[in-house]
Amino acid sequence: MSIFNISLLSLLFALSCSSGDSDTATTPSNLTVDIALVGANENNPNGDGSGRVEITASANNAVRYAFRIGNGDQIESESGTLEHTFYQNGTNTYNIVVWAYSQSGSFINESYAVEVYRSDEAFATLVFSDEFESAGRPDGDKWHYQIIPPNNGSWHNGELQHYTDREDNSFVSDGTLKIKAKKEQYSYNGSTKEYTSARLNTKFAFTYGRVEVRAKLPSTAGTWPAIWTLGANVNETGNYFGDQYGSVGWPLCGEIDIMEQTGWDKNSTISHFHWGDLNTEEYMDDGGETAVANASGEYHIYSMEWDGNSIKTYVDDTLVFELPNTSNKPFNEEHYLILNVAIGGNLGGDVPTNFTEDTFEIDYVRIYQ
Template sequence: MKYLRLLFILNCFLNYLWSQDLPLDFENNQDLFTAFGNCEFYIQQDPTNNSNMVGVIQNSGSNLYEGIYLDLTPAANFDSSNIIQFDFFSDNGQNNTIQVKFEGSDSGFGDAFLEATIPGNGWSNVALDFSQSNIIGESGTENINGNFSRIAIFVGPNQLLSGTFLIDNVEGGENLSLNFNNLVWSDEFDDYSGEPDPTKWHHQIVPIINGNSWANGEEQHYTDNISNSYVSNGSLKIKAVKENYNYNGVTKSYTSARLNSKFAFKYGRVDVRAKLPSSAGTWPAIWTLGANINEIGNYFGDTYGSVGWPNCGEIDIMEQNGWNKNITYAYLHYTNANTNIYENMGTTTPITDSSETYHIYSLIWTEDVIQVLLDDNVFFERENTNIIPYDNLHYIILNIAMGGNLGGVIPSDFSQDVMEIDYVRVYEQSNLGLENSLVDEIRIYPNPSSNICYIELNDLEPIKYLSITDTKGKTLLSKVFNFHEVQLDISLLKSGLYFIRTETPTKTFIKRLIKK
């Protein structure tokens, strides 16, 4: 998918930049820009991916400045970083100038803008550094700071340019303002088909109650049959089916799948992009359990302990009941460490078109807070304290239950239904995007650069290790050195923002690099 990443790599822990505006989610007809100067703005299918919706800028060619704008609430903040990245699409076969402008400064700046020239041969990624921003009515450039309340975008500024140009959404599990940009585990379901990747997923099929039944009055057996869980066309399908199935001498009338991740983590961000089943009686869930539960048939067994439920802690990122498909639940289930009594806490949030449209279900979990998000909007939050058991490793569970406490009555005409998952991603909190306090001791030049750049330390110690990482936390290059100055060829990197990490025997340096 292509995404318009009007994305600030800001360092504001648990501080949403544009709570109403980022991510720009054209999938749900949100974040509609206002057009002016005979320009039009609307939403349509991406011509390169018809399962994705994109924003469209349509210039009439009758005005020198045709464009779109969006008021930002809260305002965009430039105090920590000034980098903007975005994707842009044109197929007009010519170079196109795009201008991004920020208005409404609260720090005395005029309107700040930068321009880039982009070829009209498909999707392109662009990085703009507003530390060298033009200011309308002034000569030279400024390193802007403070808040700006509006963004405006022009294609072909000061030109009578007609044509249709595309922008797309900020990616939902890429909230770099929260510094969860180190992707440590994922399944994109793109490069294979058939059974779920056995190196990443475990089928939990042994019933957890006496080996013959599941909790909460559920009416299914879980299987490892490919008819109940399989990968095809870039997504995982978990399918609940009406069929008689016997396990350990007990026959149930429905089958489904319950997958455990073979990855356990403590703190981080989880993003799951999914479509949910629409049928009454289905109980889909995206959740985590403490890996120290030692539940019957789960992947980790007693590897990390054997405290049982609810001492292990449970985090429900998404549950949906069987009778109202217009809400989802977020809940915590745990034992209070002070009273040794079971407690739960949670809420619901409205959702529309959950079976036909992909939504992103997310968890942010730190030492201090637990948040659950729908499409990058927080709707549940609980302070993480030492009286609740959320300081241990957890693993991810994906399943559809049938009936039971939250599934309710299963209609007699139910035959089958599916939960479809586009990706599962786990990020750890990192300092990528944070130019650390030692930033002045390292020099990267030229920056921006298109091919060769140099890394030089103002330090007596040599560089022992160097890596280049993208904004998702993926390491693209790592090398061992023993020099004070390193020359890097970055010509094969795509245009965009990267982070250079260098290590000496006693220090670590992190600094951004823009590839032109």
């Protein structure tokens, strides 16, 4: 990624400067602001078409900063950094106001005008994919089996299954990945469960992009299929990324449920977001649902578009939910993708006594940036 500081292009200029306190001893001074257009160079002075800008501010005596993009709300930042994406196509001029605050609350601010190029070809580069063309076990260079239960032999949310790395529970055949939930006694690490299934994590982490998963969902009550992400900094046991990089727990890592389906309603799907506020650590969640016709008999495309401003989830072309993305949410760091089928639990519900097995079938997984 090439970043060209627009101050070298004379594209930013100070329009105003003010102070909220006459006490010059504590008022910040020497406010310096760099606004970098992602991918800018001499041939593309207004950026690479992503519409992304990276803003860095510093000032003497400043303990925090704030930014306003256009007519939007003020965005707080202790570090003095902010990433923002503009979505209006073409080359457009935007106003950016930056504040620097002292401990006493006095401030200085400056306003800048910046020209940014945005192309509707965003998310055009394929950075990860699996078309599931090779029969047998899922590609070990792309997928990690998460089989170690974190809660004394059990998974979260009251789920009833053991996850395994056996081909009985996950395999590729006829051009699709099958994740199969089965009723069978299975023991792992001294714990015996009545059901088995599989949970596959990508060995690829990414920040921002478009995720597409074309899939058929299981039809049997009690099954809980999901396409979702966790922050790669999660410290969950047995997770490929957590084992290497884990530093925070859930929900501070952030969770994006692109698609979940309950065990009792097979005619709709859910998109939901869980996170811990990075400033207060307070648990937060939000989401929505949409009707999906014949989710088990036909393929549908479950997708997400994620950037620094928002996260949007879709079923085919239908928007399910849009969550504003802000600096106090853990959705500006790397996440990895998870595919699984749980049995029972909070969203699986009651499992019929005559349940034997059912399958979550995935035609492809594609991630674009």
